[in-house]
Amino acid sequence: MSDSVSLTRLWLIDWFGHIIDHDPIRDELIRRPFTPNEYPDLFALAPVPLNLPSTAVLRKRSSLPRSLPDIEMVDAGDNLIGLRVKDRDTWFSINPRNELTHFNAASLMGWEKLTPMTFEMLNGLSALFDRTVATVLDAKGQECEPAHFRPEGDNVVVLNDFQFMMGRNADQLRAIGELAPGKELRVTLKGWEGDTQQTFTVKRLKEGASVAGADA
Incomplete structure (x- = not known):
């Protein structure tokens, strides 16, 4: 290169x-x-x-x-x-x-x-998986359980009962990952199949997990 x-x-x-x-x-x-x-x-x-x-x-x-x-x-x-x-x-x-x-x-x-x-996308994914990093609320204001990967594969993440592919939500994950401590973001995720989507509110906690060493 x-x-x-x-x-x-x-x-x-x-x-x-x-x-x-x-x-x-x-x-x-x-x-x-x-x-x-x-x-x-x-x-x-x-x-x-x-x-x-x-x-x-x-x-x-x-x-x-x-x-x-x-x-x-x-x-x-x-x-x-x-x-x-x-x-x-x-x-x-x-x-x-x-x-x-x-x-x-x-x-x-x-x-x-x-x-x-990217680094920002990994941060955004971490926020959905780790409640010490961020809180995630559904459209009704109820707190979501930590996300997990669907064991069958297909590149699918499960957040509550909503399933989405990371690849189809690259921009959304990047935006979540760029959240400053104490800030929140309303984000609409595109579903795994068809035209389904759901909106969540993600709030970055002020005392999130350390990311030291990521650019070492």
Whole structure:
């Protein structure tokens, strides 16, 4: 990539709500459950604006000898992406039966689709999952339970009884993540299927969880 190109960090969440990380002991890419307010050691450096398909570079904070392949981010619909290995024409994929990943998938199917998340989007998702970070009220003013991922996958988050895809709500998650302590935001989330939507009020608490180290 040219030095004149602006780059951003993108963290990657898989089809089942696990985030892609790096195991420094085995020097391998792994998947682990999403944990609010944590920023994995593995991220992709991608150009801004992100026009797909686009070359991206996987980076790990630990400087270890095993190299990572040259990859291309490819549009997978609904603001999801696939990671294509350039020299093999294979795809990065996860194994939902364990925490392992690989670069050998023959095609771009569900398990190969990832949600790219900026720092602000991860903060916004954390606010929906963690009631020490923010309170979330439904349209009737009732406090919502912490969000969770739908175990069947499909990139779906469940907030009360409302289901939504992160990719379809990238701007909303970013806006939530940019909330200053003590401020609140009324946000309409687009549903997983059809034209459904629901409106919630998110208030960032004054004493939210620390995000120290995210830009280390």
